[in-house]
Amino acid sequence: MSSPDYALHEVCVVACAEAWRGDGEILASPIGVLPAVAARLAKATFAPDLLMTDGIASLVSNGVVEGWMPYRTVFDTVWSGRRHVMMGASQIDRFGNQNISCIGDHARPKAQLVGMRGAPGNTINHPTSYWIPAHSTRVFVPKVDVVCGVGYDRAAALGPSARFHGLRRVVTNLAVLDFESPDHAMRLVSCHPGVSPADVVKATGFPLVVPEHVETTRTPTTEELRLLREVIDPQGTAARELGR
């Protein structure tokens, strides 16, 4: 077999793009460079109706400004549920509780991060996915220090108030994961080419649900590679988020 004609970051981009498949005419909010490239790929191929902002206050479609989306409208859209965000996570646990606030004791943290931002409101109101560029036991932890994004165990405890909660998928540099297990614990869905389930288990700091059959993550099509390299990300910015 000849060596593959795609790079790891391109596999990750496609896996992130897949998060928005079937979402229809909702706001896709990718946080970070690789998710942004991924959302644009999704929109350029199988999810053409997605709404996306320029990160300032405009809705932009195929390079044309088509609408106004200041922060106030973003917040309204979050609470209306017509949005699917892909956030990062400094820590994430078995049920998808996510931390971007700080590491250590909240009163005097070892490391202050950006803050919980809209993670609580996002996760309780609309679909959420995660992109984690360095899959390791530092990030995939038994217990997060601050619950920003709400996980399935906490959502279950809320009852009907959490009826709009839903975590779709977690994409990392190693694998694609979701929460489609009986108690919504994190499950391994597919490993990227060259990665084994054992590699993923080893890099995860909690017991992972590993089905008998784990697929290999879908690799980019020729057309997806062309779009990524010639149109969407000719500078290869998505690659820079890996291997840090």
Place this chain on the structure above:
Amino acid sequence: MADKRTTADAAVAQLADGMTIGIGGWGSRRKPMALVRALLRSPLKDLTVVSFAGPDLGMLCAAGKVRRAVFGFASLDSIPLEPYFRAARQAGAIEASEIDEGMLQWGLYAAALRLPFLPTRAGLGSDALALNPWLRTVRSPYDDREELVAMRALELDAAIVHVHRADVSGNAQILGPDAYFDDLFCMAAKRRIVSCERIVRTEELLARGPLQTLRIHRGMVDAVVEAPRGAGFTSCEPDYPRDEAAQKAYAASAQEPGGWDAFRATYLTETVTGGA
């Protein structure tokens, strides 16, 4: 109509120790930095700062003026983490009332409407509630009986915001793409201070932008300060972009011993030459 023109220092001299101050803008975008500079020059202390935070909160932390921060994040946008805020947090120097950014908006809106709270799902299940025992939940009185966060009104003693144009009585015009939550900050506050790039005659306002740009009217404003480049180094589009070099120098100063004192000296001097 009253002439509300004053200077940044005179406007800030009306404030007192221990006040809760709301700061407009977002991250490192259209922050009222001329007024923040005046706060830095003042003897004020023990402030509670409510902000979609950027260098405004960072500088006030660095200067030791902050007792408590109510925030959802602190970021310089092009530099993800606010260095002085980070240092203050890691030293345990400030009380951190960290909430979801939508909860922050709702708290301002509740205060603006003189309501004790507004309901929302944002915060449910997260540590935004566990970390903030001053926040409670409420049960819907209707058939759904749903439990919701009762986001408490964030009543402000004062609000400071920076806009593009204003007239002498405080009719203020935002020409940029996003008003952020500046009007809510003003409506939630007892004392409202607006700085602007340029004071113009009232009849000039509509020549510069459509009616919708007049987001803040004089009934929402107590003091008007003309402060050219008054948001710098944060962005004030379309008048000027963020001064990335200046922001980088600010962030770098946090890594050096004595860095804040050196930065502070330069930053406050620039104000004098800038005429604000």
